[in-house]
Amino acid sequence: MITIEQAIEKTGMWTGRPARPERIASGITNVNWRICLDDTHETFFLKIHGPGTENLIDRELAHEATIKAAATGYAPQLLFYDEADGIEVYEFLHGFRSCNVIDLQHPTIRANILKAYKAIHSSQFMSRTKTGFDQLNDHLSRLKEIDAELPEDMDHILWQVSRARDAIQAAGMETCACFNDAYVYNYMVNDALDVKIIDWEYASGNDPYWDIAMFSFESVFIGENEIEQTLALYNGASDAATAARVYLYIGVACIVWGCWATYQSRTSSIPFDFGKYADILFLRGRAVMTVPEWDRALATV
CATH class of the missing domain: 3.30.200.20 (Phosphorylase Kinase; domain 1)
Structure with a gap:
């Protein structure tokens, strides 16, 4: 380097x-x-x-x-x-600082992040598409190349992912420019609560509700009522099918980033415990996929 x-x-x-x-x-x-x-x-x-x-x-x-x-x-x-x-x-973003999870609970900051997403999603389009499912396939291919160790129940996890993919693809998908990376420190805020989003490295053409799902996941707003509140801020209203799509994407996104962290644990020289991070993400993915809300979302999307 x-x-x-x-x-x-x-x-x-x-x-x-x-x-x-x-x-x-x-x-x-x-x-x-x-x-x-x-x-x-x-x-x-x-x-x-x-x-x-x-x-x-x-x-x-x-x-x-x-x-x-x-x-x-x-x-x-x-x-x-x-x-x-x-x-x-x-x-340099003078006067701005990185958000933390507590910041994401602030109603104005939440609303301004979602306003930023809406502005970008509604006006920008990318030359290439990589859905969340495409991203997962890319990570799995890399992990296979390096013979990485995956969770013992990975086959079951991927079966649940395939169910979500089939349901969402059957419902249809529109794509736009998506951030694809809701890591909390990528949201910047100033004293006036204006928002900037940084580090667009994982961006691609994708379903805009993938971004909403990842934001919900990162801000720990993953319950059905909380997803509806988030969609109301983003769209002005919420409907059952869109809320179900976001819920399914939350589970899939946990697995995508769990795989990303697993790869990083084997290859990155940056001093960060990627292995522990991967374990947490897989645990959170399981938590979303093993409750009645998951099957309800599959039937509703």
Whole structure:
């Protein structure tokens, strides 16, 4: 992986200027830096692609999504991009901080995140589609290549996923530009409770309700009443079929990201306990799939 000094030089943005890097200790995929210019007090955000992430991330699609999301005003502007060396430079979001799970319970923050999603979903479309089921298939193929250990009940889990896939495909699906990654720290908020969504690396054309499901999962709003409340904020109303779709997607998304974390546990050099994270995600997926609401959602979607 390229060093921060090499990355600063490679951008050519601050040649001859006192560009001081400060490590940002967040993120579980890439290495992030704050670049401070002591002469003008400007600040920039610089990302270096994590080692091995090219096996997980379609960088061409991620770049497309980054540009399109920024065009809506709900994502930061990209200022420099070098795919070969894995460097991205963004405007620094002054006054914004990463959300936590408590923030996602705040009614205004929740409403503004869903407003951002609605604006992006209704105006942006991607050149390629990767549904949640496509994402899972990609992860399973990677895990097979490295002979990764999966849960003992994985066959049963995948059978439940196939039931959800068949039900949703029979009902039909429309696609748009989707974020596909509701990790809580990717939501940024300022004192006025304005929202930005960062890190569009896993974006693709997908069912917009996949994003709503992942947001519901990350904010722990996964009960039937809570899903209905979330859909009412997003759509202005909720209906039984859409709520059932979101519920099914929550279960599938847990498995998708459990597989992602399992792969990372075998390949990533970033100091994060991906194995434990995978265990938690598989547990949460089981919890969604082994209650009466799951079969009810299959029949309703």
